[in-house]
Structure formats: C-alpha cells, structure tokens
Amino acid sequence: MSFNTFGRSFRFTTWGESHGPAIGAVVDGCPPGIALSESDIQPWLDKRRPGTSRFTTQRQEPDQVRILSGVFEGLTTGTPISLMIENVDQRSKDYSEVAQAYRPGHADYAYDAKYGFRDYRGGGRSSARETASRVAAGAVARLVIPQVQITGYVSEIGGDAIDPANFNPTEIGNNPFFCPDAKAAARWEALVDAARKDGSSLGAVVECVATGVPAGWGAPLYAKLDSELAAACMGINAVKGVEIGDGFAAARLRGEQNADPMRPGNGHTPIFLANHAGGIAGGIATGQPIRVRVAFKPTSSILIPVETVTREGEATEIRTKGRHDPCVGIRGVPVVEAMVALVLADQKLLHRAQCG
Amino acid sequence: MSFNTFGRSFRFTTWGESHGPAIGAVVDGCPPGIALSESDIQPWLDKRRPGTSRFTTQRQEPDQVRILSGVFEGLTTGTPISLMIENVDQRSKDYSEVAQAYRPGHADYAYDAKYGFRDYRGGGRSSARETASRVAAGAVARLVIPQVQITGYVSEIGGDAIDPANFNPTEIGNNPFFCPDAKAAARWEALVDAARKDGSSLGAVVECVATGVPAGWGAPLYAKLDSELAAACMGINAVKGVEIGDGFAAARLRGEQNADPMRPGNGHTPIFLANHAGGIAGGIATGQPIRVRVAFKPTSSILIPVETVTREGEATEIRTKGRHDPCVGIRGVPVVEAMVALVLADQKLLHRAQCG
Amino acid sequence: MSFNTFGRSFRFTTWGESHGPAIGAVVDGCPPGIALSESDIQPWLDKRRPGTSRFTTQRQEPDQVRILSGVFEGLTTGTPISLMIENVDQRSKDYSEVAQAYRPGHADYAYDAKYGFRDYRGGGRSSARETASRVAAGAVARLVIPQVQITGYVSEIGGDAIDPANFNPTEIGNNPFFCPDAKAAARWEALVDAARKDGSSLGAVVECVATGVPAGWGAPLYAKLDSELAAACMGINAVKGVEIGDGFAAARLRGEQNADPMRPGNGHTPIFLANHAGGIAGGIATGQPIRVRVAFKPTSSILIPVETVTREGEATEIRTKGRHDPCVGIRGVPVVEAMVALVLADQKLLHRAQCG
C-alpha cells in the first residue's frame, strides 16, 4: 500500500512526481507558536538544490517553497502546514525508451509489477526529487528541536574515505561534497569527474551527528529511536545500509571494548568515556551525540549500456540519457539531516506525551 | 512514548518483562481460515530457547506458548490471537547492585532518564527475553505467507566470517551457531568458548534470505519494504546495523557494477543476472531473493569489570554476574527470521488492500 | 494534538484555513488504474459550493479543484493524489472584533485555550470551508466503490420534518435544501427566510443512505463500520449527534420489534424483512442499505447579540456580522455523503487486506 506519511506525533505527508506541476509536504502535529516563514526553509532546500555544481544533476530547479497554511502572523498555529514547491524544469524530452524498457537499479519494473503501470517521466514518484519535500518538512522539524544541532557530511565516495585526523567541520561548507576533510575533497573532485566523464556513477557514505538530544527521548521497543532512524534513512532513495554508532564494526568488538564506561558528571548525568553505542541504548537517547551512518549506492542512471528487458519481456539494452547525479549520495546529506530532524522532533513530542 | 505495536495491516503487540509472571503477544489482522495450533509456533520458540547449549544463556525456560484467543476448531477466525508464554526460571537473586549501578551498554541509565525509574530485575522490559514474543508472532506470520521461504544464519562471529565457498544450508541446523559453514562452526566453538571463559562476549552478523516474495509487495516511500525491514531489525535488542542487498559494499561499487541487469524470462517476468539490490527496488520487491544483513554488538553483560556510576551519580565498577549469552547474535537468528516474516506478512496484506 | 489525517487504508489529509491562499487534501492509498480527472470531482464541489442560493452564505468561491499529483494519462497511479482549491473571496474586512471577543458556539475560546492564540480570520482552520477538502477527497473515494450508491438529503430543518409518505428521491435536486419532500421544501423556504431575516439560524438533520455495500465490509470492534461512520460524521463542523439505523428510536423498541428477521434469498444471501439496524450488525455490513442520521446545530454565527468575554476576560457582547449560512446543515449534505464514501472506500480496502 501507499504510505506517504511518516511520523507518529510530528507527522508529514509528501506528494508529487518528478514531472508533475509541483511537489509538496503537509506537516501535521507541529506545536503552536513557533516563528516560521519561507526563509526558515529555503536555505535547506538550497543546500539540496540540483544544478549547483558539476557534481550534481544539471536539472535547474529554483525549489522555491511556499507556505500555504498553518502559519498566522509569522507563527505556527498548531494546524497543518502545507508546503509546496513548483516543478519548473521538467524538460520536454522523449520518454518512449524509459516507458518501454526497465532501467536496472530503478523502480521501473517493481512499479509495473505492483501497480500495472507507472508514470515514467523522470521516475515519477520514485524520483529523488521527492526528497525536496522531506528537506522542507525537516526544516520545520529543526525549529521544534532548537536544543539539537544536526550535522551531516559525506565520509566516503567510491570507497575513498576521509581521514578522521583531518576532520574539520568548517570544511563541510567549503566544497561541493559536504566533505569535512579538505584533502579528501580534493581527491573526490578528480574521482567524481572521472566517473562522470565515463558515464558511470559512484556510491557514498553519509554520516550524521545530532548533539544536544536529551537523555530519555526515544522508546523502548517498536518505535525505538534507532529503529525510527533506520526506517527514516533506509526510506531515502538509493540507501542500502544504516548503522547506529559503530554499526557493523561493533560486531567485531569484544564486550569490554564495546562498553561505553561512565564516570560521575554533573549531578545525576554521567560522563561517558566512549560512544560506541552512537548515543542510544535500549532505543532511548543517552544524552551522548547520536551517530548515524548511511550507505548510498551509486546512481542507477548511467550512460553505460546495461542489459534489460522491455515491458513486453523482450531483450534490449538501455543507457539512461539525460541529467543525473554522478554521485547521488552527495545531495543525500541534507536529506539525511532532514530525516534525522524529523525523527527527533517526533520523539521529542512522543516523550512529552508519555513522560510529561 | 511506549509503542509496543508493530505492523500496519498484520500487527502485533507485545507485553511482559524478564521477571514478570509471563510475556506475550497479541496478533491482530491475521486473515481467517488459517490452520493454527501451538504446535505451529513451538518449534520456532524452541529454536530461540535459552539453555540449549553452552553457547547461550543458562536460564532454563521451557517457553511453552499458549493460544488464548482467535482460533476456533483449529482455524484462525480473523480476530486477535493472544499468545502467552509463562516465565518459569526467574532466579531469585539479589538485584541490589543492578538496581543501584548502571550497566554500561544496557538500557539502565536511559530508562531511568526517561521514566524516572525502572524494573531492574533481569533488564525488565529491555531484556532480550521479549524477543520470544516476536518469535511466537512471527510463527503466525509465516503461515500467512506460505509462498515465502525464510532462512537465517550467522555469517560472522567476532570478526571471523564464513567462507561463501563453504556455504551449505543443510549445515545451519547441525551446529549450535546456525552456521552454514561447517569449518567456521568448528572455529567458532573455540572462539566463543574462549570469550565465555574470559567473561567477555562477542558480536555477530546475522544474514537472512527470503525467497518466493512476489514482485510488487512493498510500498514506494515511507512504508518501503527495505525501510520496514530496517525498522524491524534495528528494533531487535543489540542490533546496531542493517543492510539490504550489498549494503555498505554497494557504496564502493560503480554504477555499472551495481546494476542488476535483466534478461527475458517467463512471460513478463525477467531473469535478473545479479542481485546487488537484495530483491528490493524503490521500496518494492522485484521477485528476487530478499537479502538482509544485521549487525549484533557483543553482549553488554560481561564478567569483566567496567567503570560506571550509581543512580546517585557516584563512581563505581560493575561486573554483570549471572546468566548471559556470550554471543547474543546467535539466538538473534530466529528473531531476525521472525521480524522478516512479520514485515512480509504485513506487506502482503497491504499490497492486497491497494492493488486487489 | 492536531490529527488532520482520516482513514486507515484509504487515507486523506486536509490542510488550509478559511482565509489562507488555498485549501487542499492529499489522498493516499487510492488503488491504481482508476480514471480520474478534475471533472470527476468538480460536480460534488459545486453541490457544496457557497453562494448558490440565498439560503447559503454569500461568500463567492468558484471552488475550482486542481489535481497536482497521483494521476498519469488520466489514471490514478497508486501514489498520493494532491488536490488544491484556491481561496478567492477572502473579503478584506475588519476582524478586530472577532480577534478580541470569543464568539459563543464557535471554537474561538477553545482554540485559544489549546494553542495560546488562533487565526481569527473567518474561523481559520475551524471554518466549515475545510469541508470542501473533504468533498474533494470524497469524490475520489466514490470512484473506489463504484458498486455503492450514496444519497444524502435533509430530513428536518428547525424541527420541521419531511413526511416519509412524500419521499421522492428525484426531488432532492429540485430545491435548494436537498429536500426529498416537495411540500417540506416549500415550507422550509419560508422558514429559513424568516430565520435569515431575523439574523438567526436553524438546525437540521441530514440523512444518508448507502446501497450496494456488500455484506462483510466493516470490522468487529474498534474500526467498526458504525464506529467509523460515527467518527467521520461527528467530525464535521456543527454536528452534535449521529445515529445508525433507528438510532435513539431503537432504545424505545422491544427486542422483537427491533429484530430484523431474515428469509431465504438468493443462495446464501438472506432477504431481510426490516432494517432497524441500518445495515450494520456487530460492526460489519449486512448487505442492507446503510442508514446514517446526523444532527447539525444551528449556525453559531448570528446577527443577534450574545453575551461573551474578550481575550482579556472582560464582558462584552458580539453579533457575528458578515456572510454566513442561515442553516449550515443544508450544505452539510454533500459533506456527509463524502464522509460516508470515504469510510466505505477505506473499509473496502481493509476488508480486501484481511479477507482477500
């Protein structure tokens, strides 16, 4: 079934296709009295916006957001906030090939198998364009959790990882890769350029850290903070893996190595001597930084021909012409940040409901 | 907030603590007319049951399940199925230490931070004992999806991985590790024994494959099949990472390497030449095997002392005496299988609702 | 909390305020492959549209709906359908009085008590204008249940009821009251005119009958068909009572009078000799016509002054100037019909999920 709503208490519903007139999100459950205007949302959309460097798709979308409801005299009213972004650059091209043949790695075949047909223009609903709606909703979520600071960055492209010793948060905004390691950013420039020129694409790993999350947010079992983060991030286009804290590396540690020992801190709040757990224990925040790692596969749209079949089941080959991101993980950074913000805003309200 | 219900159409709610009189699950939304008795559930509980080898906790629980509702004359009626498992071996020990000091890696501090206090006996609600309820519910889910075959196994313990060349599914039931590689199983025996004797613990990776899932099950965005699987698996105790298909390895491939090319198959159903995607594209099943990998951290309960603090914020040290699994990932296999079954049963019904 | 989504499987979310730029609905879960264009929705909006007779508010709204997503080449795709209606006639008037004083019978005081402030322009989110979004969503729902025929009408205004002996469904469209009794319609003209001229308002009872609902739709307990209908109708502005079948009159019958005896019909389908139950037993449709009755209070906006208080808690008096419906129940007919359609579409999909 189609489930286009995410969240339990702070919820959002997105709608829209790559080549329809517009896309949007309805944010429901936002507390009243929060100052909100388009200018609180636009910077995050600009961060995700396509066409800003040669390392992203050349589709030109201004991604101007409009608030259609839920705000009165500059403050949220507690009623649903409708956000709309018009699609501008839906290039009028010939989609007959994509209409007929299934692009490997894309949702084409799966949509046809599910629904019997699909909107093939630019991927329709399965296009990463939908993530602009998440970023817009995420910008509202950030205002609900002013105590939290969320920082995302790319830590690896095409298998080339940053050097933790070079980690410098101020570098993140200085290069088109959201890369905190200036040297890695320089290497990636060549790497991504080469892939782009080959008509190929690269995968990436995005990391996101949320500081300031109070101990106690979260839930013990099926809406666990880590479970919700996993659902949120695995729901982003092209994502194939999610780790909390040390993730798979924790599976190679011994118990005493993986423990996060505590020492007396301020009052009843301990100081943790390590953070293998990524700030979450038993589904509940411990007060340490929340750490999430997300694996993005290489963009499925490539110019290198791949064997495939037509809707009628006949053999063919396809090259995905047109505009695409050589490394879709790069623009994944603001999307991961948005999803983390949305989960945390939801958990803040849920915690307040139960624990006052 | 406490959310102890999982699923949208096929749903289950679990209840119970490690040291209460019983634990259980209520399964709601199960289709009518399915043959169901305790004997359909018990084998899966037996697979997860503690105390069956020296590589698992020595707590002795018969884990006998009772069906209290929802079945009439041997068939499900379409009404909620209440499953109950009595706790038998709640050893009467002295919990004063755990009551006072926070065990690192456990949910002790987080629960106190959230709720103000906690049931400290055996971890209370945060105990992995709760997973017996999931396994019981999962056994019902399996009956809803008879077309699907679900196979879980351990692929790595303490960093020692199986050799894919030795993969033999019939081996899985021949050793106490659910290990499909007989040679690895032999090595793990020594490995886990050594950790146990050291009072330490080991992490593990569990893999699960579901075959027979029809193309089309799943959903495009926020109840994506991969997103739901991620939430389900990340919601299991001690899990820190989830991958679908190649997962993080996909982030190191180029687009043409990661593509799953298609060739003509039977009618409109293509043959896939690879399965990097793990059987899911755009959140929807492609008809290929669904592949999930799950990272379990080493058991947090260890006999090696770790620095910690008391509830009053004073420095202390704790060794987790008592019975525990030296490698909690081993008994994670039936739990991962159950969660996969529960997600797939849910998605089957959801698909039927929308697409008839 | 704000919950602007209704439905479980066929869901819709509405947004928008009386005096914002637009209002709208996102319909999620609609099956794919259904022919849908604006022309399928517009007639129902026209039926509800204000300003069409002197018996409704004089606000002039064309209520032109736009489909922004979810339809491709004239067919629903299975993805969310975004519907938008621009607000045109937000008269620029002076709202300072309403901003300061609470209109009795309106949500003014309650909104302030909940949210700390409110969008006072035309009632903001609490305006009956929101029901246009429901009517638009309901038009989509009707297409999901082509086997069902839904007919609403006004059966009573200001205590003056129709005569069942005069019931003629073709009359419903012949008068501005959706009245199936031509004689009553003539009386109501004078009645409503008089109230309007007095600056007063009248209550009404709306009845709605759905035929063609197959036996079996519905659910036994907490999503009972009658319970869902009650929630749906009690959620409409100005509604204060809901009855299924004989409703309160059933409480005055004896068991043998209230029984709906059965006789053999076509195969296993019985013929019912009565329908006191209104087509629902145990929360599940019996195959008989579903009958719902809904009580609308008189419009709270009246020109007769009423005692009230200001936001600061001081005594004052208020007359609600401006445009309003002298009998809001009249335009309630298409809204009740829409809500019934939305509930039935949802229950159809839910039934399909569980019972195949």
Next chain:
Amino acid sequence: MSFNTFGRSFRFTTWGESHGPAIGAVVDGCPPGIALSESDIQPWLDKRRPGTSRFTTQRQEPDQVRILSGVFEGLTTGTPISLMIENVDQRSKDYSEVAQAYRPGHADYAYDAKYGFRDYRGGGRSSARETASRVAAGAVARLVIPQVQITGYVSEIGGDAIDPANFNPTEIGNNPFFCPDAKAAARWEALVDAARKDGSSLGAVVECVATGVPAGWGAPLYAKLDSELAAACMGINAVKGVEIGDGFAAARLRGEQNADPMRPGNGHTPIFLANHAGGIAGGIATGQPIRVRVAFKPTSSILIPVETVTREGEATEIRTKGRHDPCVGIRGVPVVEAMVALVLADQKLLHRAQCG
C-alpha cells in the same frame, strides 16, 4: 480488517472470546510512576459484572483481573500493562442451533459473510463479554486523569425517562439500574421484570458526564474530542446512537437559543451561562462538563421466536435460549464510563505532546 486497538497515545488492545479460556487487554502508552494494582481495577469490573441482580444475565463470572506486566513495586513503569480475566462460567451447552441459524440482530450473519465462518459459542468475539476488557483498561485510564470525574447513569429504559427534577447522583448506586431518579428506578423494576418474563428485552439510554476536563484537550478535526467519543461509544455492542451536549435536540433550536453565552470568570477563564455544546467546541474541550448520550438497542437475544435463515440459506425460526441481559444498556453504564475515560486519557497525552 480486524482493528482491536483503540487510541493514539494512550492505547489499548483487547483480545478474547466469550467462551475461550480468558479475555484481556494490553494498555500501551501509560505514563510511568502511577500507583496501580488489581484493587484499582476490580471495583469497576465488579460494577459491570454479570449475575449481580435479576436484571442482568445470570452468567456467573468473578471477573478477577490479573496484571501481568507493566507494574513494578506498585507503580506503572511506562511499559505495556497486560490485563487478563479468566473465563469461568462458559456453560457447556449445545450450540448446534446457533451454529446453524443466524440470530437476527446479532453479528452471526455478518461474521460469516466477512470471515467465511465464526466462533459461534456465546457470540465469540462479538459477545458483550469483550467489554470487560474495556472496563479494565478504562480503570487504568482513570488514574491517568485524576483531575477528571466521570459519572454515568441510565436516563431511559424502554422509553420511560427519568425526571430531571428528581436527579440525585447519590441514587445511582442505590438501585440495580444505575438510575439517578429513585422513582424511575421503582418503575423500571416492574418494566424490566415484565419484559424478562415475556422473554423480550428493552432498550436504554445511557448518559455520561465528565467534569474537570481542562479547556484545550481535544483536537480540531479528525481526532476531535467529540469525534473520538462518538467512535468510542458507537463501538460498544448494541449502541445505535451518540449525542454530544444537546445532540439531536440542538437541531431543533435557533442560533440564539443554542448559544452558550459567556461571562467573565476567574482570570481568562469565562463562566458559561449554558452548555448546549456539551463541553466541546470545534473538537476541543471548553472546560465545561462533557456530556455524552448513548442509545442502546434492546438485547437481540430474546425468547420470542423470530424468522431467520440457516447457514445454508433455508428458512427457520430461532429463540435465543440461555442467559442474557433483559436490558443490555444497564451494564452499558460502566462501559460508557470506561470509553470516556480512555478517550480523555488519550487526549490528555496528545495535548501534552503538541502543546507541552
């Protein structure tokens, strides 16, 4: 589909059949730190318990509740509270007639139409016995809203209404009808006795008043306080109508009669001069008493033969032998109270989530 969970933030799930081994409820989302033991729940179950007078069914059920989880050292822990009530007096009788023929007014035919078959023993899941689970859950809900006082009573049996002039709340506990008018109670004794001796049954109207609900609880649209109350009460067995405040009578008032004028009160809290609205405006509590009226049809089980059909579609006649309530509305009082408590507890937590 089967939906056996009610509530959004404070939720409960019920399970069990009339003639199974037990029935029960799982309460999820209850705040931590509330003192709770069986003795807080038992009195409410005793109030609903069958067999306490000749005016209720003669089934003898002790209805002893057990708390199986969620409470530690006398306090709720914030985790799910599992409540179980064993069935004791499932009389071993011959159900072959009910198995074969559909009892008019019961869910027999509808269940068969939905599920293909049914548990016919005592009505199975559709038995009013399920309401014991609601009463148990409702007892927990009451503890979440100590500021609220909930009082239910019967205001009408078989069309014979109480006289408001005789209303005396202390009378409610003095007669077997929960009747606040001693004279009416005396009349009802004869009335119900006569119906019982005739093998017939009577309908009733139950009223419920909740005082102390703070202005602001509730929600504006689809989880409106009135809408939730309507769903909750219409979901009770045998209920056919729900009114808030004046209900259908409001449809016969003029605007100025139906207005609830306000005068200055304590600070910003006004004094209302009337309460036609029943304490709810725009879906949100106004701080006045919440007033709900609920219509119960006469018990469908009667000894007077009624025409019906068999499962095979053949004509027959049925008399519902065995134990039954001559007026099911009487025992509806504690059930309505419980549902009101459950809705209010939920709305309290929801309000806290959004408005802090």
